[in-house]
Amino acid sequence: MAQFKEVVQRSSLHPKPVGLVLQYGTSGFRTKAEDLDHVMFRMGLLAVLRSKKTKSTIGIMVTASHNPEEDNGVKLVDPLGEMLAPAWEEYSTQLANAEEQGLLTALKDVIEKEAVNMQQEACVVVGRDTRPSSEKLSQTVLDGVMSLGGKYHDYGLVTTPQLHFMVCCRNTHGLYGTASVEGYYQKVSQAFVELTKQALNRTDDHKHLKVDGANGIGALKLKEMEGFLQKELLVSLYNDGSSGKLNYLCGADFVKVQQKSPQGIEMLAGERCCSFDGDADRIVYYYNDDAGRFHLLDGDKIATLISTFLKELLTKAGLDLQIAVVQTAYANGSSTQYLEETMKVQVHCAKTGVKHLHHKAQEFDIGVYFEANGHGTVLFSKVGEEKIKQQAQNENAADEKRKAAKILESTVNLINQTVGDAISDMLVIEAILALKGLAVHQWDAMYTDLPNRQLKVKVADRRVIDTADAERCAVSPPGLQEAINALVKKYSLSRAFVRPSGTEDVVRVYAEADTQGNADTLAYEVSLAVYQLAGGVGEEPKPL
Numbered sequence: 001m002a003q004f005k006e007v008v009q010r011s012s013l014h015p016k017p018v019g020l021v022l023q024y025g026t027s028g029f030r031t032k033a034e035d036l037d038h039v040m041f042r043m044g045l046l047a048v049l050r051s052k053k054t055k056s057t058i059g060i061m062v063t064a065s066h067n068p069e070e071d072n073g074v075k076l077v078d079p080l081g082e083m084l085a086p087a088w089e090e091y092s093t094q095l096a097n098a099e100e101q102g103l104l105t106a107l108k109d110v111i112e113k114e115a116v117n118m119q120q121e122a123c124v125v126v127g128r129d130t131r132p133s134s135e136k137l138s139q140t141v142l143d144g145v146m147s148l149g150g151k152y153h154d155y156g157l158v159t160t161p162q163l164h165f166m167v168c169c170r171n172t173h174g175l176y177g178t179a180s181v182e183g184y185y186q187k188v189s190q191a192f193v194e195l196t197k198q199a200l201n202r203t204d205d206h207k208h209l210k211v212d213g214a215n216g217i218g219a220l221k222l223k224e225m226e227g228f229l230q231k232e233l234l235v236s237l238y239n240d241g242s243s244g245k246l247n248y249l250c251g252a253d254f255v256k257v258q259q260k261s262p263q264g265i266e267m268l269a270g271e272r273c274c275s276f277d278g279d280a281d282r283i284v285y286y287y288n289d290d291a292g293r294f295h296l297l298d299g300d301k302i303a304t305l306i307s308t309f310l311k312e313l314l315t316k317a318g319l320d321l322q323i324a325v326v327q328t329a330y331a332n333g334s335s336t337q338y339l340e341e342t343m344k345v346q347v348h349c350a351k352t353g354v355k356h357l358h359h360k361a362q363e364f365d366i367g368v369y370f371e372a373n374g375h376g377t378v379l380f381s382k383v384g385e386e387k388i389k390q391q392a393q394n395e396n397a398a399d400e401k402r403k404a405a406k407i408l409e410s411t412v413n414l415i416n417q418t419v420g421d422a423i424s425d426m427l428v429i430e431a432i433l434a435l436k437g438l439a440v441h442q443w444d445a446m447y448t449d450l451p452n453r454q455l456k457v458k459v460a461d462r463r464v465i466d467t468a469d470a471e472r473c474a475v476s477p478p479g480l481q482e483a484i485n486a487l488v489k490k491y492s493l494s495r496a497f498v499r500p501s502g503t504e505d506v507v508r509v510y511a512e513a514d515t516q517g518n519a520d521t522l523a524y525e526v527s528l529a530v531y532q533l534a535g536g537v538g539e540e541p542k543p544l
């Protein structure tokens with residue numbers, strides 16, 4: 001077929017380094033940018049097949065999110081803005097790892113297995129973050145798309161969640177919104193302004209928020225969006241990319257893992273601050289108290305704030321909708337306890353990776369999902385959305401009920417339901433704080449986090465670690481879980497687990513305990529056990 005000839009010809013311009021093997025990880029492929037040219041070309045091909053198969057527009061985002069600037073990566077976006085279906089992750093890995101002479105066979109294999117109709121039209125939309133390598137790599141994606149005859153639209157510089165939004169808008173034919181960056185700003189800011197104008201006695205101080213843009217795309221897009229917010233939010237932007245390096249000593253991942261403020265932001269006591277990550281799909285909040293002590297409000301605190309707000313509104317609106325929160329093993333023990341015991345909300349634990357949480361959250365009328373690292377959103381079922389809409393327009397309902405339903409309706413419009421979105425999440429949080437008249441320390445006081453620590457361990461091959469029970473138990477290598485159990489027993493209120501990262505070449509270690517000292521020691525001891533039992537390389541972990 002002429003089409004395949006074109007693929008072979010163009011593929012030779014994007015040769016695969018012989019022997020290089022990459023895995024579709026937690027969120028697509030991620031590695032050093034110089035090793036990704038062939039992957040980008042091939043993901044362009046795969047997206048065309050996926051588009052033909054689903055008869056929908058498919059998205060490709062070129063980004064390595066929280067990883068260092070030298071890395072890059074690619075995330076594929078399915079028709080309704082969700083992450084790529086698991087079976088296709090498998091195809092992605094096969095295609096990315098096929099040696100040059102085996103590429104056509106791998107491609108034809110997918111076509112056959114999925115019975116792809118090659119006569120069907122295909123459309124792929126592409127976006128990229130601000131990494132120096134992203135522009136060229138996104139051109140390579142387009143080369144892949146074109147070589148299989150797919151149509152495309154290049155959105156250029158966008159946040160990951162904006163690209164997810166575009167895909168969903170296109171495939172719902174505008175029902176979800178207008179598939180442009182301006183359409184996104186309009187939809188989200190209109191809902192935000194509708195909510196905040198109902199909050200009384202807000203001063204400029206209340207409206208003020210310091211934002212760390214991680215020197216990435218989120219900073220750029222927030223600047224663009226400011227004009228749409230009608231001065232309902234007054235942003236001071238730091239790490240806006242004008243001088244600093246992407247994710248370096250700043251950004252949501254840095255703040256969450258280091259449990260300290262990013263470089264370049266000056267924090268006065270009680271001031272609300274937040275950090276985006278490199279592609280603006282994660283957000284964490286923080287502040288310094290009067291004694292200068294740093295307080296982090298991570299994904300767990302965000303999930304708690306949002307689910308409490310929604311639950312209260314459902315009661316006020318007289319709506320009987322089932323609400324649940326989905327977390328991962330990283331969720332702080334205190335947050336789970338608070339949600340279950342005080343809030344009386346159902347809590348579920350999923351494996352790390354938005355795709356897993358998203359999937360679980362879809363089972364409820366309202367599914368709030370957040371990873372502790374600040375990646376999350378809220379999903380509303382069609383039935384749930386419809387009931388909210390009906391109640392907001394119900395002339396026979398008491399004013400109080402209708403008003404609560406209208407607030408819920410605007411909240412639905414404010415949330416990017418396709419994926420975690422730092423900008424939209426930030427506006428949801430700001431609106432809730434405004435409507436409830438809460439200061440950041442009052443939000444923080446909902447519950448107290450158990451002291452915790454996250455560490456990374458380098459091993460020769462992180463695949464030797466296999467986990468079960470939503471990553472809370474290591475089933476291999478032998479003896480590792482027993483060692484962890486014995487260590488955990490030494491401390492009170494303690495918990496620890498290990499898992500191989502799907503975005504970095506490391507094993508992640510998480511520990512929590514009654515004191516920071518104990519959490520630090522437990523994390524160190526578990527790291528040492530990983531190092532010794534799972535083939536550690538480089539320097540042995542040291543006590544903190």
Ligand code: G16
Nearest residue numbers: 026027065066353354501502503504
């Ligand atoms: C990605 C995923 C997140 C995950 C994070 C870290 O985030 O989307 O769900 O929590 O990687 O994953 P891991 O621990 O497997 O490295 P991002 O923001 O980097 O795309």
